[in-house]
Amino acid sequence: xxxxxxxxxxxxxxxxxxxxxxxxxxxxxxxxxxxxxxxxxxxxxxxxxxxxxxxxxxxxxxxxxxxxxxxxxxxxxxxxxxxxxxxxxxxxxxxxxxxxxxxxxxxxxxxxxxxxxxxxxxx
Numbered sequence: 001x002x003x004x005x006x007x008x009x010x011x012x013x014x015x016x017x018x019x020x021x022x023x024x025x026x027x028x029x030x031x032x033x034x035x036x037x038x039x040x041x042x043x044x045x046x047x048x049x050x051x052x053x054x055x056x057x058x059x060x061x062x063x064x065x066x067x068x069x070x071x072x073x074x075x076x077x078x079x080x081x082x083x084x085x086x087x088x089x090x091x092x093x094x095x096x097x098x099x100x101x102x103x104x105x106x107x108x109x110x111x112x113x114x115x116x117x118x119x120x121x122x123x
Contacts, residue, residue: 022069031055033064040066040098042073048095049077052085055115058108063118065105068098077104080114089116096120 019037026043030051054077058064068075076097079090088106090096096104101123106115 017065019067024073025049025075031066033058033062036063037065037067039069040075041068041070042075044073046072046074046097047076049075050083052083053087053113054078054083055088055106057087057110057113058115060108060110062108063105064108065103066098068100068102071099074099087114089114091117091120099123 017036019039020035022039022041023031024041024043025031025047027047027050029049030053031038031040031049033055055064066077074097076095077088077090078086078095079088079093080086081093082095090104096102098104099122103119103121103123105118105120107118108115
């Protein structure tokens with residue numbers, strides 16, 4: 001009898017998600033999730049994304065980890081309370097600035113079209 005992957009998944013060994021190439025953004029860009037791990041940075045200087053939504057809508061239940069790739073070209077994401085229409089529900093309503101190695105893990109809820117923070121790490 002085989003395992004039905006729609007019910008459960010059994011893995012023997014490691015699971016690895018292939019990260020994206022480094023994506024560079026300017027203020028008005030929105031992040032399009034193409035990999036489970038997205039490496040991001042500002043283009044040529046520190047930036048704050050002002051696009052609404054800030055991350056393009058995903059699939060219900062989708063999880064993404066954003067990872068900063070520069071301590072010089074940092075990138076800041078804004079909570080919905082600070083940028084109406086960002087569709088980001090970040091912990092405590094706090095924005096997040098990515099330096100090299102900093103991560104933010106989010107999940108998408110298609111019912112209310114928001115990305116919800118699961119965890120963050122300021123490395």
